[in-house]
Amino acid sequence: xxxxxxxxxxxxxxxxxxxxxxxxxxxxxxxxxxxxxxxxxxxxxxxxxxxxxxxxxxxxxxxxxxxxxxxxxxxxxxxxxxxxxxxxxxxxxxxxxxxxxxxxxxxxxxxxxxxxxxxxxxxxxxxxxxxxxxxxxxxxxxxxxxxxxxxxxxxxxxxxxxxxxxxx
Numbered sequence: 001x002x003x004x005x006x007x008x009x010x011x012x013x014x015x016x017x018x019x020x021x022x023x024x025x026x027x028x029x030x031x032x033x034x035x036x037x038x039x040x041x042x043x044x045x046x047x048x049x050x051x052x053x054x055x056x057x058x059x060x061x062x063x064x065x066x067x068x069x070x071x072x073x074x075x076x077x078x079x080x081x082x083x084x085x086x087x088x089x090x091x092x093x094x095x096x097x098x099x100x101x102x103x104x105x106x107x108x109x110x111x112x113x114x115x116x117x118x119x120x121x122x123x124x125x126x127x128x129x130x131x132x133x134x135x136x137x138x139x140x141x142x143x144x145x146x147x148x149x150x151x152x153x154x155x156x157x158x159x160x161x162x163x164x165x166x167x168x
Contacts, residue, residue: 011081017099018073025106026062026069033123036114053129060127064136068143071155076105078153078161112150119146 034054042051080101088097113119126139148154154162 011077013094014077014081014098014102015073017095018076018102020095021099021103021106022066022069023062025103026065028107029065029110030060030062030123030127032110032114033120037120037124040117040120050129054124057128061131061136062127064126064131064140065123067140068147071144071147072106072109073102074155074161075147075151075153076102080105113146116146119143122146 038045038051038054047055086094088094122139122142126136126143130136130139144155148164152164154164156162
């Protein structure tokens with residue numbers, strides 16, 4: 001990665017903290033989505049083909065969620081990132097503090113996302129139900145659309161993050 005500014009820029013430290021938390025947070029996302037889906041869509045615990053498939057997977061394809069994680073990380077840095085480091089008096093490192101702040105926000109967002117049936121189904125589709133390339137790409141596009149509408153921010157690879165205006 002090419003660093004355009006000085007190495008102790010808060011956004012670089014925040015990005016490093018986010019990357020170090022990625023696998024753990026994606027595992028948490030998957031487990032919460034799986035549990036919420038089963039609680040909301042199968043409260044009686046009946047076992048059909050879909051439920052059996054969900055329960056039988058021990059290693060879902062979390063790599064298919066990396067794009068979603070990058071979008072959420074970028075939105076967090078856009079909203080909460082700034083160049084100025086704060087002074088920490090408790091002896092923790094900046095990366096540790098930013099990691100804790102990011103994880104707290106991620107879990108709050110995740111609780112909100114899991115209220116949406118569309119989000120739950122999209123995550124399950126791209127991780128275990130249809131982890132193939134085409135279906136996972138469609139599910140990933142639906143998740144990004146969900147995030148764009150929720151935050152009213154559009155993430156572009158080269159232009160960065162742009163606020164969108166809703167019609168009406």
